[in-house]
Amino acid sequence: xxxxxxxxxxxxxxxxxxxxxxxxxxxxxxxxxxxxxxxxxxxxxxxxxxxxxxxxxxxxxxxxxxxxxxxxxxxxxxxxxxxxxxxxxxxxxxxxxxxxxxxxxxx
Numbered sequence: 403x404x405x406x407x408x409x410x411x412x413x414x415x416x417x418x419x420x421x422x423x424x425x426x427x428x429x430x431x432x433x434x435x436x437x438x439x440x441x442x443x444x445x446x447x448x449x450x451x452x453x454x455x456x457x458x459x460x461x462x463x464x465x466x467x468x469x470x471x472x473x474x475x476x477x478x479x480x481x482x483x484x485x486x487x488x489x490x491x492x493x494x495x496x497x498x499x500x501x502x503x504x505x506x507x508x509x
Contacts, residue, residue, distance in 0.1 A: 404456040405494035406439045407448045414449055426450075440497075459487045 417425060426436055430445040437444050444451065462472040466488060473480055 403439055403442055403448055404452045404460055405491055406498065407452060408460055409495070409498050412447075412449050414447075422447075459484075460491065463488055463491045 414427065417427065422428065424431055424433065424436070426444070426446040427450065431437075431447075434445055435443040437446075437448050439448070462484065465472065471477070471480055472484065
């Protein structure tokens with residue numbers, strides 16, 4: 403979900419007060435299932451559901467895509483968990499792009 407939120411460009415600073423209630427910023431939205439990402443559905447703003455660890459991993463992934471590794475040293479100095487997380491992010495981004503491509507092909 404964190405990847406989808408990043409791709410959607412959701413930004414709490416852009417929401418006005420009326421939108422915050424509808425979108426489930428501080429408590430569940432009055433509209434059940436307001437947010438839908440593939441099989442995931444929630445009445446809370448998905449930005450509020452993302453953990454700090456997920457945010458840090460996404461930031462590390464963005465730096466990685468620009469050629470920077472998060473830890474000093476080379477590939478072998480990076481934790482295996484980091485690359486597992488990067489693979490998950492890459493897979494989710496690929497799914498999002500495939501869905502966009504499919505949607506654009508049907509237009």
